[in-house]
Structure formats: structure tokens, C-alpha cells
Amino acid sequence: MAGNVEVLLDIKTTLGEGPVWDAESQRLHWVDSADGRIFRSTHMGTELRAWEVGEPIGSIAVGSDNTYFIAALQSGLYRIDMESGNKELLVDPEPDEPQNRLNDGKVDRQGRFVFGSMDTLEEEPSGKLYSYDVSGRLAVLETGVICSNGPCFSPDGSTLYFSDTWTGEIWAYDYNTECGEVSSRRRFTKVDTSGGGAADGATVDSEGYVWQALVYSGTIVRYSPDGAVDRVVEMPVLKTTSLAFGGPDLDVLYVTSMAKPPLPRFPEDGQLRGSVFAVTGLGVTGIAEPRFGM
Template structure:
């Protein structure tokens, strides 16, 4: 196993690595600076787009050259050719203490993303589903910081974390309707060291990988919630993970250069880097695109 820096762009709050198997390109975001990045798996051909506010996550679209982005004030469409951003729907008008955060696409092309309390203190967030017809539906409420949405390989189990709950949850996922039920604890996170569950992905074996932010660790959990391995990272503020590369066998890891609140720890020279873990002997699964 080897850990390398792929791109050192010092993202203030790097998040949401997304490997597109069609283009063979990696996308990731700077949540605080409002930027979308794209590069090859080895960090070449870097391209960036600005968005007009903080961004929580993105999903590539099936139709056309663009993405759906969850910005602070709602779901928007980003056109990669022109750079234009157009509002689709703001599910929380007037709630300026909240913003949309982490999200991913299910097998049916629906984008599931949640909101968060910007001070990370109150259960004011909601988990939403944006359907291909641009209708928005509420899936869960009472969340402080929405993070880590992903699905089991068969699509029947949905994983999600409220970072400061100390747990990653599993839900039954109805693929026909996109609704969730039967929320239960998948794993309990050891928060005694100051860490919390951030972004997650699921590999081809059905195991969940989670970035434990502020603790500098990547954890792999088996489908029954057992800790299978723990990887110590060279930065503490790791934020999210995604398998990519031509063979889907590189684990990309985003990080943040500056913590959002002063109580969180700083990092060294590698802060804000996009990192890659190779030699794991494990592959991921392709991420779906948004749309019918």
C-alpha cells in the first residue's frame, strides 16, 4: 500500500471525489471556495469551474455536458461548457444558518443530498432526494451535518451519517420509489479522539470506506459493520473517499487546508491535498449519473 499526493491545490475544504468511468476523469470540489475541479487519475489536465456560493456535492448528468450541484442555497445545474449555474430548487428558503452538503446518485439516477447546520451545533438539517424530473422529496430530518451517503452494491441498503451523532446509519432503500425506512446503527464511531464520520464509499465487496475527519484515518467496515482495516493518513482533516482510476482500484482521498471552525485542529504542509491510496487490492463500483 502506498499513499501519494495527486494534486496539491490546497483546497480550503476539499470534498466529494467523484470518478467518472465514461471520461476517465476525477472530479472533486472545494466546498468553501465554491469550485469544481477535474483531472486525470494521475493529476494531469486540471480544469476548474467557479460556482457562486459554497458547494456541498455534485453529480454528473446523463444528458449533456454538466452536473447537478448542491449549493448553499439549493440544487443547481452547472453547465461545464459555459460555466453558467442555474437554480433548480431551494428546499430551505430563508434558512440562512443551513446549507446543502454531501450527496450521491442512486442506481435509478436520483440525487440524494442532505443539509447541515453551518455552525455544526443544532439538528436543523434534512435529507433530500432530487428526482430526474427535478421534484424534491424529504427522506429524514433532525440532522446536524449530513455526510457519507452511499449504497450497497445491490442498491437495497442506503448508508448515511450525521457526523456529530457518532454513528453511521443504514436504511432499507426502496429502489422503486427512492424512499428510506428502518434506520438503524451500522457502526459507532470512536469520537473520543475528536474525529467524526465524513464522506463514504462502498467497494465491490460491499464494504464501506469512511473518512474520519479530524482524526486522520480511513476506516473499512464489512457489510455487517465490523472494522476490517484502519489506514493512518498523513493529514488529520481527511474528508471523503472514492475509488477511481482506469481499473477502479485507486482510493482517492480529499482533505481540507483550513478547518471551518476554530476548535478543529490544523495540519502540516500537505493540508488540502488530493491524495491517492494504491496497492489495496480492492476495486470500487462505478458511480451512476443523474437523470432518467
């Protein structure tokens, strides 16, 4: 099924990223990485609310009681109070890497936040992949990363998928659900970059298939559990950045995009750039994402 693509909200996010559907509150959340904002709406795009965080933001997770966010900002990992907007620094994992910022993240099935960092010029392998739990424990899962993207988990949580965008690969790791450690890194699939696209945000559906946004080519790709391309969805903009299943039945694929490329070498786009899209009719459902520290 090709799916039906509609605009949920045309809000021109400079760098829309990190959609998260919270099944308990029935709300969609996403960020504008460049402008430092968190957004929330209903599944229909109504009741829109925004929080200003004052610096670039890579990703968020909803806290266990739905009163706060865990947010990966440029200067560290923060707790942001939903009512007041106040932010509290939890940990700065890279005080000696001023050229880096924190980027994509996802909560594992046990409530840990797994997030990465990146070189802001997307040139040097100075980034890492981290895990942070409710006790305050920070662990390094991977090093030597240029641009961390697409962490997501198999339905049973025992496989972690992750991309360093400019390697052109998606990796799979054995993931120890008891302690959050990774092992046995292997290539899950080689991303088709012939159309100018690169691996960006990702999610896993209820059948264990991996969905990934290929930024700069305007395509969404579904990979089977063995890494083969199962389906390609064409989007109306080139700079699709990330995606998440949501809606009351978890059967809508929400896709973020960017209105302005972060560096001059990246392409411009059409009038719908920066919109949040809703893709329906895929015949697939997602998995309810856990909250941080659940």
C-alpha cells in the same frame, strides 16, 4: 493491505470534498466547499480544470450526457453547464433556513441525487436528507440532522448508508430502488471518535464494505457489511474529508482533505493539508458511480 498513499495534487483546497470518479469520461471530480469551486482531472492528476460557482458548495454529480453538473450549493440545488459555467437553480429546499447550507450527496443506482443539508455552525439539528430525480421531484428522506455526511449505497442499491457527523454513528436504511423511499433506520456502526475523528464522506466497494473518512483524525476506516472495523488506513494529514474509488481499474482510492478548518475549535494540519491523495495497493475495487438521470 495497508495501501500506498501518494499526493495526486497539492492544490490546497480550503475544504476539499465530494470526490466523484466518472468511469465513462475517465475523469475525477471534486469540490472546494468553502471557496466554491469544482475541479476535474485525469486519474494521474493532469488536465486540471476548475469551475467557479460563486458560493459554498457541498457536492456534485455528473449529468447523464456529461455536459452539466448537478451541484448542491448554499442557496439550493443547481444545474451547472460545463462549457459556459452558467448555473440554473433547480430547487431551493430550505428557503426558511438561512443558517443552513447543502452538503454531501451521491447518486443512487437509479440516477437520483441524494443529498443533505447542515447547520453551518454544526450545532443545531436543522438539516435534512433529500432525494431529487430527473423529473424534478424533491423528497425528504430524513430530518433533525446537524451535519449530513456520507450518503452511499450497497452494491445492489437496496441499502442506504448515511451519517449525521456529530452523532458518532453511521446509519443504514432499507432503500426502495423503485421509488427512492427509505425505511427501517438502524445503527450500522458506532464510529470510534477516541482519536478525535468524526464521520465524514463515505463510499462502498464492490464487496459491499463501507469506507469512511474520519475527519480530524487522519484515518480511513473500512467496515464490513455487519459494521465491524475491517481495516484502518493512516493518512499523512488529519483533516481527511471524503473518498471515492476510481482510476481505469477502479482500484485507486482518491481522498480529499482540507487546508483550513471551518471553525476555530478544529485542529490545524501539516504541509500537505488540502491535497488530493491517491491510495493504491489496497487489493479492493470500487463500483462505477452512476450519472444523475442516467
